[in-house]
Amino acid sequence: MTPTRPVDKFDRRRDELAESALTTLGAMGYARxxxxxIAGNSPFSHGVVHYYFEDKLELVIYSVRYYKARCVTRYDAVVRDSATAGELVEAFAAKLAQTIRDEAPMHRLWYDLRTxxxxxxxxxxxxxxxxxxxEAMIWRVVDRYAALTGCPPSVTASSAYAMLDGLFQQALLAFTAGGEPVLDGLxxxxxxxLPLLVRQGVCDRSPSTSR
Amino acid sequence: MTPTRPVDKFDRRRDELAESALTTLGAMGYARxxxxxIAGNSPFSHGVVHYYFEDKLELVIYSVRYYKARCVTRYDAVVRDSATAGELVEAFAAKLAQTIRDEAPMHRLWYDLRTxxxxxxxxxxxxxxxxxxxEAMIWRVVDRYAALTGCPPSVTASSAYAMLDGLFQQALLAFTAGGEPVLDGLxxxxxxxLPLLVRQGVCDRSPSTSR
DNA sequence: GACTTCTCTTGACAACTGTCAAGATCGGGC
DNA sequence: GCCCGATCTTGACAGTTGTCAAGAGAAGTC
Incomplete structure (x- = not known):
């Protein structure tokens, strides 16, 4: 019934707790x-955490894994449905801005935990x-963009991810301080x-899809 | 006598405390x-902090400002002394790797506080x-690089900073987990x-300096 | 219905936190 | 030498933290 059916009731509760934990973690950050x-923002009391998780760290890791599992496919529809390079750029840019708008707390939490x-x-x-x-998620976008333009990528997957992640992080930072308006800039x-990430000099005559 | 002479003894002590605080903050992160x-890693007792600072936040902010004031000129010598674009790239890359090697805790702290x-x-x-x-510091590098190649920059200052910062952050992350070897990758x-950050199509016939 | 097992709540614990006040110590001016 | 202000230490405070144990409650089995 549910998209990801938990093996048993135990796992279902863990997911439920993870969901609640994400609310708190996203709002306050890891340290605070x-x-x-966390339990206060859930239907349970504070003691229950140790019934389902070894300690705080396990809960946090489980929670962020739980969230990110759903996220790493965020741009796959964009990759699949874009027929031209221009379309892909617009759809990708729009989706990036959208997720900052919709899920800023989760992204803040991610950068917090990574740090x-x-x-x-x-x-x-x-x-x-x-x-x-x-990184793999971003690479699917860049690689597809390269295919659509007929030009080979100009950077490695890790460079492409690092650079786009840098842009995203700055946008998130600016959004946190300034709100909506900054998203156009992103x-x-x-x-x-994106055009810089493919070698425009050496383009194919027949890109994989019409332009 | 000292390079930056504090106005009085009071300010000197604040700097001294900031220095000690940076040791601890860099090693443990902000939250921990x-x-x-912090006082333990200084010549003073824990109560003295409130004599020199309003609260913990003021100490932390003072400390990171104290550190970053010295840092924003890190690449100025590179910019000044490089005569060719290739030279600049090499010197810049080397300096980036070097500062990760030498000051990883400070960089970790910076990303922690920014988050x-x-x-x-x-x-x-x-x-x-x-x-x-x-951002201004990085832009001086990119702008100079553009001048040396004779090509105009292809991105804005904030984009250039975001992208290079992304690369730097990933390198720091990898260095923290894997140590020295990853720095070659950076x-x-x-x-x-760097070459992607200037528009190679429209280059000047006579770059500002010989090539 | 009794018994067992799973689930959850409550309350306590020791440790740790930022803050601050009372007083010791020090240094320079008279 | 004495005093006064600046400087620093000590000890305490109230609050919070992760953890856990004891037991209440629910659920399922025979």
């Missing part, structure tokens, strides 16, 4: 989210894994940057 | 650095200001990316 606060992983060894493995999945930036 | 821990500023209003003003100074990436 206490287990009592904390540099101080807290225990986070590192999960963060590294998710970051690799995000779209403009993406329109300017 | 208590005032007692926390999305959750903690009180940090926002200082962070925004420093980020703008960093240099390679910078060599590939």
């Amino acid at each position: 989210s206490s287990l009592r606060e 904390q992983s540099m101080f807290e060894e225990g986070l590192r493995e999960a963060i590294t894994e998710i970051d690799a999945a995000l 779209a403009t930036q993406v329109r300017a940057v | 650095s208590s005032l007692r821990e 926390q500023s999305m959750f903690e209003e009180g940090l926002r003003e200082a962070i925004t200001e420093i980020d703008a100074a960093l 240099a390679t990436q910078v060599r590939a990316v």
Whole structure:
């Protein structure tokens, strides 16, 4: 019935707790989210956390994994449905801005956890894994863009991800401080940057799709 | 005598405390650095902080400002001394890798605070200001690179900063997990990316300096 | 219906936090 | 030498934290 059917009731509860935890974590950040606060934003009491999770870290990691699992396919529809390079750029830029609008707290949390992983060894493995999945997600976009233009990519997958992630992060930062208006700037930036990620000199005569 | 002479003894002590605070903050991150821990890594006791600073936030902001003031000129020598575009790229890439090697904790702290500023209003003003100074610092490099190649920049200052910052952050992340070896990758990436930041199609016949 | 197992709440614990006040210590001016 | 202000230490405060144990409640089985 549910899109991802939990193996049993136990796993279902874990997901439920993760969902509640994400609300709190997204609003307050990792450091300031206490287990009592997290439980407060859930139908349960603070003690229940230790019934379903070993400790706070396990809950946090489970939660961010739970969220990111749904996210790494965010641009796949864009990749699938765009018939021209121009279309892809616009759809991608729009989707980036949209997710900042809709899910800013989750993105803030992600950057928070990724940064904390540099101080807290225990986070590192999960963060590294998710970051690799995000890199792959972005690469599908860039690779498809390259195919549509008929030009080969000009940078590696990790460079492309790092650069676009940098743009996204700055946009999120600006959005947090300034709200809605800054999002147009992100779209403009993406329109300017994506073409730089393919080698325009050496383009195919017949790109994989019409232009 | 000292390079930057404090107005009086009071300011000198603030700097001294800031220096100690940076040690702790860089090692543990913002959230896990208590005032007692900070004072422990200083010649003073934990109570003295409130003699020199209003509260913890003021100390942290003062400390990061104190550090970043010295940093925003990091690449100015590179900009000044490079006679060719190739030289500039190499010197810039080397300097980026070097500062990760030498000052990783400080960079970790910076990203930590910048992220926390999305959750903690009180940090926002200082962070925004420093980020703008960093953007200007990077722009001096890119602008000079453009001049040396004779090609105009292909992106805005904020895009250039965001992208290079993204690369730097990924390198820092990888360095934290994997150490020294990953730094070669950063240099390679910078060599590939800097040329994308100028419009190679429309280059001047006579770049500002010989090539 | 009794018994067992799963689920959850409550209350407590020790440790830690930022803050601050009371007083010790120090240094320079008279 | 004495005093006064600046400087610093000590100890305490109220609040919060993650963790866990004891037991209440629910659910399912025989």
